[in-house]
Amino acid sequence: MKLKQIIISILFAIFALTSVSQASSTEVPVVVEETSERKAYEPKSIGELATSFWETTGLKAIFDVNDGEMTSEPKGPAYEREMNWFESSLGRIIMIVIVFILFYLAIAKNFEPLLLIPIAFGGLLANIPLAGMGGEDGMLGIIYNMGIANEFFPLLIFMGVGAMTDFGPLLANPKTAILGGAAQFGIFGALVGAVIIGFDLQDASAISIIGGADGPTSIFIANRLAPDMLGAIAVAAYSYMALVPVIQPPIMRALTTKEERVIVMKTTRKVHRLEKLIFPIVVLMLALLILPESAPLIGAFAFGNFAKESGVVDRLSDTMQNSLINVVTIFLGLGVGSKLAADKFLVVETMGIMAIGLIAFSVGTASGVIMAKIMNKYSDEPINPLIGAAGVSAVPMSARVVSKVGSEEKPGNVLLMHAMGPNVAGVIGSAVAAGVLLSIFK
Amino acid sequence: MADEVNYVLEAFKFMLLGMGIVFLFLFILVKVVELQAKLIAKYFPEDTSKTPATPAGKIADDEQRKVAAIIAAVTEFRNNKS
Numbered sequence: 001m002k003l004k005q006i007i008i009s010i011l012f013a014i015f016a017l018t019s020v021s022q023a024s025s026t027e028v029p030v031v032v033e034e035t036s037e038r039k040a041y042e043p044k045s046i047g048e049l050a051t052s053f054w055e056t057t058g059l060k061a062i063f064d065v066n067d068g069e070m071t072s073e074p075k076g077p078a079y080e081r082e083m084n085w086f087e088s089s090l091g092r093i094i095m096i097v098i099v100f101i102l103f104y105l106a107i108a109k110n111f112e113p114l115l116l117i118p119i120a121f122g123g124l125l126a127n128i129p130l131a132g133m134g135g136e137d138g139m140l141g142i143i144y145n146m147g148i149a150n151e152f153f154p155l156l157i158f159m160g161v162g163a164m165t166d167f168g169p170l171l172a173n174p175k176t177a178i179l180g181g182a183a184q185f186g187i188f189g190a191l192v193g194a195v196i197i198g199f200d201l202q203d204a205s206a207i208s209i210i211g212g213a214d215g216p217t218s219i220f221i222a223n224r225l226a227p228d229m230l231g232a233i234a235v236a237a238y239s240y241m242a243l244v245p246v247i248q249p250p251i252m253r254a255l256t257t258k259e260e261r262v263i264v265m266k267t268t269r270k271v272h273r274l275e276k277l278i279f280p281i282v283v284l285m286l287a288l289l290i291l292p293e294s295a296p297l298i299g300a301f302a303f304g305n306f307a308k309e310s311g312v313v314d315r316l317s318d319t320m321q322n323s324l325i326n327v328v329t330i331f332l333g334l335g336v337g338s339k340l341a342a343d344k345f346l347v348v349e350t351m352g353i354m355a356i357g358l359i360a361f362s363v364g365t366a367s368g369v370i371m372a373k374i375m376n377k378y379s380d381e382p383i384n385p386l387i388g389a390a391g392v393s394a395v396p397m398s399a400r401v402v403s404k405v406g407s408e409e410k411p412g413n414v415l416l417m418h419a420m421g422p423n424v425a426g427v428i429g430s431a432v433a434a435g436v437l438l439s440i441f442k
Numbered sequence: 443m444a445d446e447v448n449y450v451l452e453a454f455k456f457m458l459l460g461m462g463i464v465f466l467f468l469f470i471l472v473k474v475v476e477l478q479a480k481l482i483a484k485y486f487p488e489d490t491s492k493t494p495a496t497p498a499g500k501i502a503d504d505e506q507r508k509v510a511a512i513i514a515a516v517t518e519f520r521n522n523k524s
Contacts, residue, residue: 175472192450279478290470
């Protein structure tokens with residue numbers, strides 16, 4: 001036992017030494033450069049000092065633009081380009097106003113404040129002139145490189161969502177999973193739409209995932225297929241997730257009749273603990289057999305859920321669904337917010353992405369509802385078509401919205417549990433759709 | 443122009459493939475889950491009857507108390523409101 005410990009500590013020591021020596025060998029030339037650049041101080045008049053200070057203020061950078069300020073890129077100075085007048089002055093002001101609108105929506109209207117506050121604040125920081133917050137060495141740039149550029153944060157979020165998800169309602173009434181599939185028409189409908197308005201197929205695929213109303217998946221796919229548009233796609237996906245309570249109810253009401261909306265569904269059966277335990281493994285096995293391309297997303301999701309349902313690692317599952325997901329949400333929000341810099345966000349594509357995203361989201365909701373109507377016609381058990389709207393994977397917002405609309409129509413009719421089935425199936429469905437799109441462009 | 447039409451057609455093909463796979467995946471999932479439910483109900487039926495005997499019985503009791511408390515709170519709130 002002791003011998004083992006000694007060997008391990010020696011290994012650690014060797015590892016630490018080698019890594020330190022590597023690090024120092026790479027750092028040395030940089031240090032030398034810095035010292036050689038340092039100039040001898042020359043005396044300056046107070047006027048010169050004031051002028052040089054004026055040069056570094058944000059006021060000058062915004063209102064008196066003459067020199068080429070560079071954009072800040074997390075990939076490093078090699079990717080920087082000179083900003084034009086619009087990007088460094090008016091664009092920034094517009095973006096700061098947009099950020100304040102996002103703050104308002106988050107705080108006063110309570111639209112997904114957990115996401116909007118970090119994203120909007122990241123956007124505010126990214127629009128500070130001259131600070132280079134989004135650059136390779138800036139705070140936002142570091143966060144971006146740490147977990148967004150390599151798709152790590154979305155997977156951690158998926159893990160947490162997996163640990164939070166209870167598949168009980170889905171297992172109790174498995175047929176409702178098909179509704180979660182139908183809502184993915186939003187994704188592919190948007191794909192067609194995006195191609196029609198002129199995006200190329202790969203960009204269109206990345207945009208269309210917004211229709212799944214799934215932030216982490218959108219970021220994951222955008223990173224693989226269209227990294228340039230990541231910011232706009234992530235912002236669109238998260239804003240539409242936040243707007244679920246605004247966008248979905250009118251569509252739901254338009255497509256259903258009063259009689260359909262008041263349908264009371266049978267209470268769900270009790271689900272055996274073993275079913276819940278085996279379920280994440282079953283999903284993962286299916287992913288493994290049919291679509292290994294979706295393995296990162298479904299794998300993280302299944303892991304989180306398995307840890308929860310195993311019942312023996314409560315500490316781990318508790319960390320995943322609380323501390324870990326909270327930490328990652330802060331970083332993910334700020335990192336995505338860095339893409340709200342005027343030079344990246346205020347481009348023509350953004351308008352197209354926002355428009356397509358809205359269409360995608362609406363089509364997804366609508367096709368879920370229509371599918372539920374069809375199922376209601378042909379099934380022996382009554383199905384309230386409203387639950388189809390929960391097929392988009394915004395968990396658990398859309399299930400809550402469905403429940404709210406349902407109880408408005410008929411007080412006491414609680415659809416929440418029934419809507420959770422399609423809702424969690426929607427998460428799986430959009431991960432599968434994402435896997436299909438990835439497999440096409442492999 | 444001909445090119446663009448072609449792309450739209452491609453997009454529709456993506457849709458066909460994508461929705462096909464999504465439905466196939468979920469369909470197999472539904473079937474597997476139904477089968478699994480049947481198998482578990484068949485081979486581990488005593489598990490369900492055993493667990494409620496001691497701990498789950500208590501949980502259910504707790505749950506009922508919680509529900510009662512919530513209902514009481516809601517009625518109280520409504521009464522106050524009106």
